[in-house]
Amino acid sequence: MKIRIFLLLALIIWGTPELATAATFYERMRDETLQEMLLDRNLKPSVEDIVAEFVTKVVSPADPKISAGGVDLALQRKWNAFCTNKTTGEPMDIGFCTSYVDRIRVYAGAEERIRTLGRDLQLIAASYELPIDGYPGRVTTLPSRYKSLVNLWRAGHQESADQDGTFRAQPLPNDKDTLWKDLVKKLEESLDKLSKEERTAAVWRYQHGARFVAEERKEYPLPLKADTASLPGTERQYLFKRWDGKNKTENLEKALKELWNRLKTDAKNFQPPLVIGDIVFYPEIKLGDITGWVFLEVLPPISWGGAPVISGDAGLQWKNPMEPVLPALFSDKSPGIALFGGAYPPELRDGAGLCTFPFAKLGYLCRPIEQAAGIECDEEPGVKKTPGTITLTRCRTGTERMTDSGPNICRDVLWQTPPQGAEEQKQTASCAECKVIFECKAACGPKDGTVPVKDAKGEIKICTTGTRALPPLYSMMHDLVLSQRLCGAPAGTALYGKTDTAACCMVEKDAFAVACEAVQKDGLFDNTKTSILPEISLQDCVDYFANAACAKGTNAICTTKPVNPLRQKQIVDALGKAKLKSLSCQALTDPTKSPDPRLQGLRDGLKNICNPECQTKYANTIGNSMCYIGQCIEQSFEEHRLMPGRTAFTVQDEAFPWDSCAAADPAFASFMTPPPVTGTSFPSYRPGWIIQKIDTALCQVNGLPPQSAAILCETNALRRLEVPLETSLENTMHLINQIIERRHPAEQIKRLAPGLGTRVGTTLYVNYLRVAGRALGEITAIAAELLGNLTEIKFPTELCPRDGAGSKALKAHQLCAAIGATSAKPSGTTSPAPSP
Amino acid sequence: MIGSDPTSLQKEPAICLPVRSPAEVGTKAGCLFARFSFLVRKARLLVRNKKQKTNKRKTFLSARSVCIATIPVAVAFVTTIAYGQPFLPGHKAYPVLGACESSEDAFPPGRYLMIKDPINRLSQDYHSTVSSIVEAHLKPRTIRCTEDVREVPSGELSALAAKLPPWKDSEDRTGLRETDIGVVLLEYLRVYECALNEQRFFLPSRVAQDVQKDSVVGIFDHLTTFGDRLKRIKQELFLARMTLDRTLTYLGGMDRLRPVDASLECLQRSSLDIRNILGLTADVSACLPRAWDARTSLRDPPNSSSGSQ
Structure with missing residues (x-):
């Protein structure tokens, strides 16, 4: 019996699947189409409740009052039920009732059409934004994917020297955390208590975060204030409404902020600890x-020496953003009062909070596109601007990204994890081949070394003063680069001879390039463009300081022509202003703090990385591993290959007799050229041009040349009267049929427009990705080829015998079999096999 | 010449499986032919080994070979009669685009038995199928990086594609991707509209048949049912296309960057491998200054028995 009941229930549920599950995405789309057709789910003529209520308020005051149900009766053309006056109970005049029904149908249809249009536009916009907005839970999440790739490939303890920050992912508290569960439930309940319209508005209102709306994120411009046309009681009332518990509203802001606070308490337990x-x-x-x-x-921190501040936000987003904030139909201030509107949507203004979301603030709308120095800074290179063009991007030129290897690969990248605890710090210090000591003085005298020299204790003492042109931070960066050159050298080694200006220029240019690049990245040369001179470039800075360091009287010893005196003054002035705000020498030399990761990165470059007795810690990324490998290769070159006694007598001589029997050089990567750094640009948006195209299409559909205004291309309704037919009946029938003639091209255009819009959107994507994706694609291809080549390398399993080995030893060796055969002596003298 | 190489007997052809579709007739014929040839060669070898070459046996074997040789011809003849055209390898026995008519594959009559109205049944079938496919599309996907970054179609999409003419052949479904959802759904919509149009075409007779079975009132019921069904068909023709248009507009915009995202996911996976490889290489490179130039003084010092080395 029980089984039968169970089967019966299962059959009922199976037969009516809508009982078992909530509305799916497709079902919601179907509902929207049904609303457009003025039908409900049971295919009965009907409109949304709020529209029906609105229609009852907008009919003429002289008309008989109707209820929301009456609107449905009018749509269903139930004459008997509708055409009875609800107040008097008497039947209406049938002629009046017919026109009344028609008016109601027109009102309801027009309002529903507007709402459908809003939803359609929302749908189109959302579909394009969804893959790139970066909110969690999306099927396609390009921003987080990019960040994940950057995290895997990056070199550095932090993402970059610019302190853009590292993106981390953490799980939410588990089900055992009752506090968390209660907070989520509270938020859910608050949302459920809102009306459908308010719920929609609330999600959009807090899409950029509750703390941002509550003006608690001071690091960003404050949110926009409501203008007079957006106050309560207007059709834009929901755009600026807050659900903060005031005026009997649900307190969504508190519920969201509590979620953020709860997760913030976990932040201090993260490993590795959070950094700025x-x-x-x-x-x-x-x-x-x-x-x-x-x-x-x-x-x-707000002030120097203080603790870092944990900010962030909590907000809401739609899983599938299908419903926009439609114009309000009823006043929030005075319930029951219909709003006639006409001022929707508002003009777009900056400051809506788009750039507060971490992924969004990296996008083209929130920061200028950076062009490398020497590349023309054009928002869309090669495209002539046409009237009506809206350029969505800004551009900043002069950005220089140095990737060439210097004395130490990755020298200005903080790729090693700083030592934790006294024991690790001690061990790290013992692994350094030298110790750089900065002496902060008011002025450096003639006895104080400004050019580094390593003493017998392995110490390099450098006098640092605030009177130097470069602020202390950049000055110390320069000094550390010079120190790296001396660190592994014997004590007393000079960086360059006193009269060797060529060597001086080479060494100083290299060191000042690092310092000047940091200056430029920190924006100290921004806004230095004048009517005569362009903005200070990296090259200007390097040339000026290298000349100043190496020149003895002349001004252009390191450059082909002297640096413009006006430019020199500009550089000194710009850096002079920066010195007022920069950290002091004492603050920068505090060993317990690392105020700038670039400085720490340069200090790490002094360590003897490849010493088997030294431990090196770094985050497990491809870039960091490559830094380590690169450093080891560099040390190998510097310390072992050029040992005295092993150098060939002349160029191309063999250092050892079996060099010639070594396998041919596979010449991997010999013909590979890294792709040039190309500027990214985002195509211009030209809505006026798109409208012109649609107007032209309308004229084409009617077989006419383009006209302005395009409405002139519509079928001329009076043409039949100019050339009448034989009978008036034929004329009348033809005039009636003209409605179809007019409707047909309009429908065609309606179908054409989305396709045209899609193509325009696709073109924007294609033009953007063509440039942006090419460099990534080429680098990936090169990496794939290199890694593929690495798998083809055959490593020998035995060492070659040393010079003096006998023929037996040579014969026994696989690699040197050929030379062994040629040098074998008939006397049979043998030598013991080499030790492995 | 058949059986000229006795060593080929080591490879016995597989047992021929039963024919499941007209397309497999040729395969079956070939298979049978191969097995018969194998048996003939085996028999000949036995005969040769036992030296029992009698005239009767030769005649028997020749006759059998002739019979076997006629099998493919017979099969081709049968298929020509049965399907109106000769069977050729790679040729489909049905058109890729089906006729515009109701399809029992796409809309099995056994589904939704509880719904008696044929238009409602078709509608329920169509909308629930599309809904399930769209829902599956919005769930996390499976990407095969080794198959040219192919997004594996969901079970729902594959099942529907298998019912539609362009993908009915399993060979045609091998390259199907989840990103083909638009094409498959539009084809399904075409089949649905065809089914509705067929219902509209045969509406008078079908309504007459249904009303006669279920009602005794007669003409009034007939007219009411006719009117209701006609209205439903018109509504469905608009509703289905408009809803799918909206759905695909959204999915199309959303999926525009999906291939890029899929490629990046594959790059992400391979990056993890590269990271592991480089981690190991970094470990090894700690010894690089010693291994790089092993012929220098850093080489292990010789022991006492190695003499001058």
Whole structure:
């Protein structure tokens, strides 16, 4: 019996699947189409409840009052039920009732059409934004994918020297965390209590975070204030409404901030500990068709020496953003009062909070596109600007990214994890081949060394003073680069001879390039463009300082022509202003703090990395491993290959007799050229041009040349009267049929427009990805080829015998079999086999 | 010449499987031919080994060879009769684009038995199928990086494609990707519209048949049912296309960067491998200054028995 009941229930549920599950994405699309057709789910004529209510308020005051149900009756053309006056109970005049029904149908249809248009536009915009907005829980998440790749490939303890911050992912608290569960439930309940319209508005309102809306994120411009046309009681009332518990509203802001606070308490237990610039992301908080999101962001301390500030936010997003904030139909201030509107949507203004989300602030709308020095800074290179063009991007030129190897590969990248604890610090110090000591003095006298020299104790003492042109931070970077050259050298080694200006220029240019690049990245040369001179470039800075360091009277010893005196003054002035704000020498030499990761990176470059007795710690990334490998190769070159006694007598001589029997050089990577650094540009947006295209298409459909205004291309309704037919009946029928003639091209254009829009959108993508993706593609291809080549290398399993080995030993060796055969002596003298 | 190489007997052809479709007839014929040839060669070898070459046996074997040789011809003849065209390898026995008519493959009559109205049944079948496919599309996907970054189609999409003419052949489904959802759904919509149009074409007779079975009232029921069904068909023709258009507009925009995302996911996976490889290489490179130039003084010092070395 029980089984039969179970089977019966299962059959009922199976037969009516809508009972078992909530509306799916497709079902919601179907509902929207049904609403457009003025039908409900049961295919009965009907409109949304709020539209029906609105229609009852907008009919003429002289008309008989109707209820929301009455609107449905009018749509269903139930004459008997509708055409009875609800107040008097008497039947209406049938002629009046017919026109009344038609008016109601027109009102309801027009309002529903507007709402459908809003939803369609929302759908199109959302579909393009969804893959790139970076919110958790998306099927396609390009921003997080990019970041993940950068994390895997990056070199450095932090993502870059610019302190852009590292993105981390953390799980949400598990089910055992009752506090967390309660907070989520509270938020869910608050959302459920809102009306459908308010719920929609609330999600959009907190899409950039509750703390941002509450003006608690001071690091960003404050959110926009409501203008007079957006106050409560207007059709834009929901755009600026807050659900903060005031005026009897649900307190969504508190619920969201509590979620953020709860996760913030975990932040101090993270391993490795959070550092400035770190951003911690959490998975989506599932709230039905809504997604909750939280992230933490570590900001610099408010004052020097203070603790870093943990900021971040918590907000809401749609899983599938299908419903926009439609114009309000009823006043929030005075319930029941219909709003007639006409001022929707508002003009777009900056400051809507788009750039507060970590992924979004890296996008083209929130920061200028950087062009390398020497590349023309054009938002869209090679495209002539046409009227009506909207350029979505800004451009900044002069950015120089140095990747050439110097005395130490990765020298200005903080790729090693700083030693933790006294024991590790002690061990690290013992592994350094030298110790750089900065002496902070008011002025450096003639006895104080400004050019580094390594003494017998392995110490390099450098006098640092605030009177130098470069601020202390950059001055110390320069000194550390010079010190790296001396660190492994014997005590007393000079960097360059006193009269060897060529060597001086080479060494100083290299050191000042690092310092000047840091100056430029920190924006100290921004806004230095004048009517005569362009903005100070990296090259200007390097030339000026190298000349100053090596010149003895002349000004252009390291350059082909002297640096413009005006330019020199500009550089000194720009750096002079920066010195006022920069950290002092004492603060920078504090060993317990690393105020700038670039400085720490240069200090790490002094360590003897490849010493088997020294431990090196770094995050497991491809770039860091390559830094380590590169450093070891560099040390190998520097310390072993050029040992005295092993150098060939003349060029191309063999150092050893079996060099010639070595396998041919596979010449991997010999013909590979890294792709040039090309500027990224985003194509211009030309809505006016698109409208012109549609107008032209409308004229083409009607077989006419383009006209302005395009409405002139519509079928001329009066043409039949100019050339009448034989009978008036034929004329009348033809005039009636003209409605179809007019409707047909309009429908065609309606179908054409989305396709045209899609193609325009695709073209924007293609033009962008063609440039942006090419460099990545080429680098990936080169990496793939190199790694593929590495697998082809055959390593020998035995060492070659040393010079003096007998023929037997040579014969026994695989690699040297050929030479062994040629040098074998008939006397049979043998030598013992070499030790492995 | 058949059986000229006795060593080929070591490879016995597999047992021929039963024919499941017209396309497999040729394969079956070939298989049978191969097995018969194998048996003939085996028999000849036995005969040769036992030296029992009698005239009767020769005649028997010749006759059998002739019979076997006629099998492919017979099969080709049968398929020509049965399908109206000769069977050729790679040629499909049905058109890629099906006729515009109701399809029992796409809309099996046994589904939704509880719904008696044929238009409602078709509608329920169509909308629930599309809904399940779209839902599956919005879930995390499976990417095969080793197959040219192919997004494996969901089970729902594959199942539907298998019912539609362009992908009915399993060979045609091998390259199907999840990103083909638009094409498959549009073809499904075409089949659905064809089914609705067929219903509209045969509506008078089908309504008459249904009303006669279920009602005794007669003409009024007939007209009401006819009107209702006609209205439903018109509504469905608009509703289905418009809803799918909206759905694909959204999915199309969303999927525009999906191939890029899939490629990046594969790059991400390979990056993990590269990271592991380089981690190991970094470990090894700690010894690089010693191994790089092993012929220098850093080489292990010789022991006492190695003499001058």
